[in-house]
Amino acid sequence: MKTTVIVGGSFAGMTAALELKRKGKNEHRVILIDKSPLFLFIPSLIWVPFKRRDIKDISFRKDTILQRKGVEFVQAEALTVDTQKQLVVTDKGEFAYDHLVVATGPKVKYDIAPGVEEFAHYIGTPNGAMKTRKALEEFKKNPGPVVIGATQNAGCMGAAYEFLFNMEKWLREQNIRKKVDLHWVTPEDYLGHFGIDGMPLAESMLKGFMKMFNIHFHTQVGIGEVKEDQVILTDGTVLESRFTMLMPPFIGVDFVTHSPSLLATPNGYIPVGDDYRHRELPNVWAAGIAVDVKLPFTPAKVPFASPKTGYPSDETGKIVAENILRVSRGEQKLKEKAWGKIPGVCIMDCGKKEVIIFSNHLFKPRTIALMIPNVLYDFSKILLEKYFLWKTRRGFSYLP
Ligand SMILES: Cc1cc2nc3c(=O)[nH]c(=O)nc-3n(C[C@H](O)[C@H](O)[C@H](O)COP(=O)(O)OP(=O)(O)OC[C@H]3O[C@@H](n4cnc5c(N)ncnc54)[C@H](O)[C@@H]3O)c2cc1C
Structure with a gap:
């Protein structure tokens, strides 16, 4: 054998x-x-x-x-x-x-820029997510500007977008949204590129979300340095920040x-x-x-x-x-x-709203490429989570 x-x-x-x-x-x-x-x-x-x-x-x-x-x-x-x-x-x-x-x-390459590991939160590990939870409890007592984004060389922009929209929703639920200037920072060529050269309507949909939720955005820029209360971008822009979450490469x-x-x-x-x-x-x-x-x-x-x-x-x-x-x-x-050429199947949670992303190929050329927003609730993301945990717990590896 x-x-x-x-x-x-x-x-x-x-x-x-x-x-x-x-x-x-x-x-x-x-x-x-x-x-x-x-x-x-x-x-x-x-x-x-x-x-x-x-x-x-x-x-x-x-x-x-x-x-x-x-x-x-x-x-x-x-x-x-x-x-x-x-x-x-x-x-x-x-x-x-x-x-x-x-x-x-x-x-995770935290040393992509000085201060990323020390001063920015990362939600991609259980420890990181729990530390972020604790930091948000503190932030609530003394709210201020927030910077969320992806660093240069990052590829997992989708999760950072999800965190951004969930954060915006959470700020409103905590009744502190008006005290917070919210900034989105990304190396992408345009909003909604996602590292897959976008999807039809992705850019306009995300621009619409940024406007609707009053989020300032900065595209085609990297992180120069993160400090305790500032994020310095590679184009020299200095953003004040009392809470920073970044997706490193x-x-x-x-x-x-x-x-x-x-x-x-x-x-x-x-x-x-x-x-x-x-x-x-x-x-x-x-x-x-x-x-x-x-x-x-x-x-x-x-x-x-x-x-x-x-x-x-x-x-x-x-x-x-x-x-x-x-x-x-x-x-x-x-x-x-x-x-x-593997199909692109993803659900982007936007804070109890979601966008279903489907394409026949991850990368272009594609013959099917859809972004379907659902502004009522994030049913599909919840269903996906339940389905995936159910099938994996039972070892049904042959299911999609
Ligand atoms: C915050 C976040 C949100 C995401 N959201 C989505 C989403 O909405 N939809 C989606 O499709 N994808 C999402 N992803 C991506 C998805 O999680 C990955 O595609 C998936 O986890 C990759 O699976 P993997 O098995 O390749 O690696 P991983 O899931 O990272 O697993 C690697 C495994 O290897 C083990 N391992 C590593 N090194 C060693 C070693 N030296 N010895 C022994 N074991 C080792 C680890 O313990 C781990 O169990 C997200 C990722 C992040 C970080």
Whole structure:
């Protein structure tokens, strides 16, 4: 029996592990290594600072379902891999493999500008979201100007937009909106670019939201420095700020960058073909954020990246599982789907309102590209959260 070791067990890695077992039955021994025993529905972290969700509402222990489906779960931190010896080294021992799947997600590059780590909040981790919640409690007692945005090189602009609109709603609920000057800062060429070169009506819709909610916006600009009470932009603009939340760029995790034999890109991502197989190491695969994705556009003024969202992370996990089985069975033809040709499926929460974003391809050219606003409530985002937690808890990895 061949052994597949998967490092990282979230959207991409958990899907790959469960699909390998579901489709391959006992063809593979599957070992999933993750430093966290929890599956966390990261998209709902944007609600934690506003007390709409607690971490326990959006997470569960993943070892039980994995073990029930025949996956061996190891709670450990993978430190390095030697791809010649086919050995993953962790803080809990070494694991030999026939196939390796890298599904480790991102590391946050806080040092993109001075002061980002010290003075700006980040909502993309449970700790960060809880610290932000605490900071908002303090802010409420003494409100003032607020800066929210994404730094240069960031790719996850959508989550920052969601936080912005949720913050605006929260300020009104707290009866302090009039005391707050709200600023949005983004490297994007235009509002609603989202790192995917926009969607029909995205720019005008977002401009409309900014006007309606009285939010000042600054596009095509980076962060020069963050101080306790100021954000200095790369064009020299100085914004006073009593509360700052920024989305910094993502890079590859230490496990990847500390493993020279993985032949990763300078940013720590895994270079793969449209079959998600390493371009030079035939028994190494990548799924989710760990995949190196080439930008299909050139930012006009300030660099920014493309988002690597949940749907393609899940899809690439499925493709990797299918292809590992095909290779093991001696098949020549592998399944291929370029990252940019995976459908774009996303729901942007705008503070108890939402915009449903759907396209047949993530990147242009697209034949279907829709942005459907729902100003009545954020039903779809809530449904998506409930559905995703339901299917993942039960290990229904084959569902979309
Ligand atoms: C605030 C926020 C909001 C978002 N909102 C949305 C949204 O609305 N819709 C959407 O589609 N996407 C959203 N995303 C993106 C979505 O969360 C990602 O696409 C998805 O999490 C990527 O899955 P992944 O499995 O590649 O990586 P991750 O989910 O980051 O998982 C990586 C896993 O690897 C493990 N790991 C890392 N290094 C090691 C190591 N050395 N050893 C062992 N384990 C390791 C980690 O513990 C983790 O479990 C959002 C992201 C953020 C930050």
